Amino acid sequence: MGLLALALASSLSSSGFVAWRLENKALALLGDVTEQLADDSRLVFLESEATAFVRAARIAAFPGVRQAALLKPDAEVWVSSTGAGPWPPAPPANRLSRATLAHEDRDCWYFVAPVRTGANDLSPLAARGDDQLLGYVLIGWRKTPLSHLLGWLFVINGALAVALAAAIFAALHAFLRRLTGPLDHLAGVMRRMRDGETNARVNVAGPAETREIGLVFNSLLERLERNRIALERQRALLESEVRIRTQDLSAARDLALTADRHKSAFLAAMTHEMRTPLQSIIGYTQESDKQLQYLEGDADPAITDTLAEYFGIVLGSAKELLQRINQVLELAAHEAGRT
Amino acid sequence: MAFLLVGGWSGAVAKDGAPRVVAVLYPETEAPYRQIFAEILDGIQRGATGETVRSYALSEPPDAAGLRQWLDREKPAVTITLGRLATKIYETFGLGVPHVVGALDASPQQMPGRAGVGLAVDPALLFATLKQLAPTKRRVWVVFDPSYDRWLIDLAQQAASSSGLKLEALGARDLRESARQFTSVLQAADPATDAIWLVADARITDSETILPLVVEKSWQRRLLVFSNNLQHIKRGVLFGLFPDNTLLGQRLAELAERALRAPSAPSSIEVLRAVKRAINLKIAAHLDLAIDQALERQFDLVLPVW
Numbered sequence: 001m002g003l004l005a006l007a008l009a010s011s012l013s014s015s016g017f018v019a020w021r022l023e024n025k026a027l028a029l030l031g032d033v034t035e036q037l038a039d040d041s042r043l044v045f046l047e048s049e050a051t052a053f054v055r056a057a058r059i060a061a062f063p064g065v066r067q068a069a070l071l072k073p074d075a076e077v078w079v080s081s082t083g084a085g086p087w088p089p090a091p092p093a094n095r096l097s098r099a100t101l102a103h104e105d106r107d108c109w110y111f112v113a114p115v116r117t118g119a120n121d122l123s124p125l126a127a128r129g130d131d132q133l134l135g136y137v138l139i140g141w142r143k144t145p146l147s148h149l150l151g152w153l154f155v156i157n158g159a160l161a162v163a164l165a166a167a168i169f170a171a172l173h174a175f176l177r178r179l180t181g182p183l184d185h186l187a188g189v190m191r192r193m194r195d196g197e198t199n200a201r202v203n204v205a206g207p208a209e210t211r212e213i214g215l216v217f218n219s220l221l222e223r224l225e226r227n228r229i230a231l232e233r234q235r236a237l238l239e240s241e242v243r244i245r246t247q248d249l250s251a252a253r254d255l256a257l258t259a260d261r262h263k264s265a266f267l268a269a270m271t272h273e274m275r276t277p278l279q280s281i282i283g284y285t286q287e288s289d290k291q292l293q294y295l296e297g298d299a300d301p302a303i304t305d306t307l308a309e310y311f312g313i314v315l316g317s318a319k320e321l322l323q324r325i326n327q328v329l330e331l332a333a334h335e336a337g338r339t
Numbered sequence: 340m341a342f343l344l345v346g347g348w349s350g351a352v353a354k355d356g357a358p359r360v361v362a363v364l365y366p367e368t369e370a371p372y373r374q375i376f377a378e379i380l381d382g383i384q385r386g387a388t389g390e391t392v393r394s395y396a397l398s399e400p401p402d403a404a405g406l407r408q409w410l411d412r413e414k415p416a417v418t419i420t421l422g423r424l425a426t427k428i429y430e431t432f433g434l435g436v437p438h439v440v441g442a443l444d445a446s447p448q449q450m451p452g453r454a455g456v457g458l459a460v461d462p463a464l465l466f467a468t469l470k471q472l473a474p475t476k477r478r479v480w481v482v483f484d485p486s487y488d489r490w491l492i493d494l495a496q497q498a499a500s501s502s503g504l505k506l507e508a509l510g511a512r513d514l515r516e517s518a519r520q521f522t523s524v525l526q527a528a529d530p531a532t533d534a535i536w537l538v539a540d541a542r543i544t545d546s547e548t549i550l551p552l553v554v555e556k557s558w559q560r561r562l563l564v565f566s567n568n569l570q571h572i573k574r575g576v577l578f579g580l581f582p583d584n585t586l587l588g589q590r591l592a593e594l595a596e597r598a599l600r601a602p603s604a605p606s607s608i609e610v611l612r613a614v615k616r617a618i619n620l621k622i623a624a625h626l627d628l629a630i631d632q633a634l635e636r637q638f639d640l641v642l643p644v645w
Contacts, residue, residue: 042548046518124422
C-alpha cells in the first residue's frame with residue numbers, strides 16, 4: 001500500500017507538472033494561432049460587414065473555437081459568429097502588440113489579437129513607418145480538448161504508476177522470497193529436527209550468504225549425526241555388556257540359591273537326623289531317671305543322688321541341645337520356605 | 340535617444356578648392372537592402388568625382404556617440420542620407436550642412452525644400468511603357484493619399500495628357516478608404532481601355548491587403564495593372580519600373596554637388612527617372628498582350644511565363 005501510495009503521489013505530482021507545462025504551451029500555441037488568424041483577416045477588415053461575418057463564422061468553425069468576433073479599432077464588437085455567447089470585457093485600451101489572453105471563464109479562453117498592416121515588412125526605404133490598426137480578432141477557445149487531454153494524461157500516468165508499483169512489488173516480493181525462502185526452509189528443517197527428525201537437510205540455494213549458512217548448518221547436522229551414531233553404538237555395546245554381566249550374576253545367584261537350598265536341606269536333614277537320637281537320649285534319660293526314682297530306698301542314696309544329678313544334667317543339656325537343633329531346623333525350614 | 344541631446348554640428352566647407360567630404364549615411368541592413376544601398380553608394384562614388392565620399396553605416400539603434408565622432412573627424416560639406424533611418428537621424432542631429440535625400444519614398448509635400456530623389460517613378464515613364472505594351476489603353480486609374488502624393492498626381496495628370504491618357508485619381512486617407520476605392524475601381528474599370536496604377540505609398544497600396552485584392556480581382560477581370568515596385572511585379576502586376584540604383588546614386592551625387600555649389604538655391608524631392616523596367620510575361624499572356632522578342636529585350640527584368 002505504501003508503495004502504491006508513493007507511486008500514485010509521484011504520478012499525481014508529475015502529471016500536475018506536465019499538465020501545467022502543457023497548458024502553458026497550449027496557451028502560447030493558441031496565442032500564435034489567434035495571431036495567425038488575425039493576420040489572415042487583414043483584408044476582411046477592409047471589406048464589407050457581410051464578408052467580415054463570413055470570416056467570423058469561418059474562424060468559429062476552426063477546430064477548438066467556440067465563438068469568434070471581429071472588433072473595431074475602438075474594441076467595439078463589429079461582427080460575431082453565429083450563436084456566439086456573451087463576450088468578455090473589451091481588450092485593454094492600450095494597443096496590443098500581439099495576441100493576448102484577455103479573459104478566461106470556466107469553458108473558454110478568450111484571446112484577442114490586433115490586426116495591423118504595414119508593421120511586419122516595413123521597408124527601410126519607406127518614409128512612412130507607422131502601421132495602421134484595423135481592429136481586433138477575438139476568439140473564444142474551448143477548454144474541453146485540453147481538459148480531455150489532461151484527463152487522459154492523469155489516467156494514463158495513474159495506470160502506469162499502478163502498473164509500475166505492481167511490477168516493483170512483484171520484483172521486491174520475488175527478491176525477498178529469494179532472500180527469505182532459504183531462511184524459511186532452514187527454520188523448517190530446524191523445526192523438523194526439533195520434532196525428532198534426524199535425517200533432515202537444508203537445500204542449499206539462494207544468495208551466497210544463505211548458501212553459506214545452509215552449508216554450515218548441513219555440516220553441523222552431519223557432525224551431529226555422526227556423534228549420534230557413535231553414541232548409539234556405544235549404548236549398544238554397553239547394553240550387551242550389561243546383559244552379559246546380568247547373565248553372569250544371574251548364574252551366580254542361581255548357584256548361590258542352589259547352594260543355600262542344599263545347605264538348608266542339609267541342615268533340615270541333619271537336624272532332623274540329630275533330633276531323633278536326641279529324643280531317644282532325652283526319652284531314655286527321663287526313663288532312667290524314673291527308674292532311679294523307683295530305686296530310691298533300695299540303693300545307696302549317695303549313688304542314686306549322684307545319678308539323679310547326673311541324669312538331670314544330661315536331660316538339661318539334651319533339652320538345650322534339642323532347643324538349639326529346633327532353632328536350626330526352624331531356620332532351615334524358614335529358608336526353605338517353610339515356617 | 341542619447342543623440343537627441345547632442346548639439347548641432349556645422350561642417351566645414353573648403354575655401355581653397357580642396358576636395359570636400361560628401362558624407363553618406365545609410366542603415367546597416369540585411370539582404371536584399373544591403374545590396375541596394377551598396378549599389379547606390381557605388382553610384383555616388385562614381386558621380387561625386389571631384390569630392391571625397393565617406394560613408395557611415397548606422398546600426399539599429401544608432402550609436403550617436405560614434406556618429407558624432409565620425410562627423411567631427413570627417414567634417415562633411417554635404418550629407419546624403421539613404422533610407423528612413425538615416426534621414427531621421429539627420430533631422431534629429433540638425434546638421435548644418437546641405438542635405439540630399441535618397442532611397443526613400445519621400446514626398447515633397449512632407450519634406451518641402453529638401454533636395455533629393457524619391458522612389459516615385461516619373462509618371463511619364465510609366466505611361467510611356469504602358470502605351471508601348473498596351474496602346475489601346477485610354478484611361479488610368481490610381482488611388483492615392485492627397486496629403487502625400489498630390490504632387491505626383493499633378494505630374495501624372497500632365498504626363499497622362501501628353502500620352503493621350505485620362506487619369507482617374509481617387510483619394511484615400513487610409514487603408515480602409517483605399518480598399519473601398521480599389522474595390523470600386525476594380526468593378527468600374529473597363530478591361531479593354533483601362534489600366535490601374537499602383538503608387539509606391541505603402542499606406543495606400545499595402546502589400547498584405549490591397550495588393551492581393553487587386554491582383555486577384557484584376558486577374559479575374561483581365562485588367563492591366565502596373566506599378567513602380569519590383570515586388571508587385573513578382574506577385575502579379577504586368578509591369579513596373581524600379582530604381583537603377585547605380586544611376587540613382589549618381590543622380591544623388593549630382594544633387595549633392597549642386598547643393599554645394601548653390602546651397603541656397605530652391606530644391607525639391609524629384610521623381611525617380613533612373614529606372615529599370617520589369618515585365619511579368621505570365622500576366623502579359625493572360626491579358627493577351629503581344630510581347631515580341633525585341634520588346635522583351637527592352638526590359639531589364641523579365642519574369643517568365645511559368
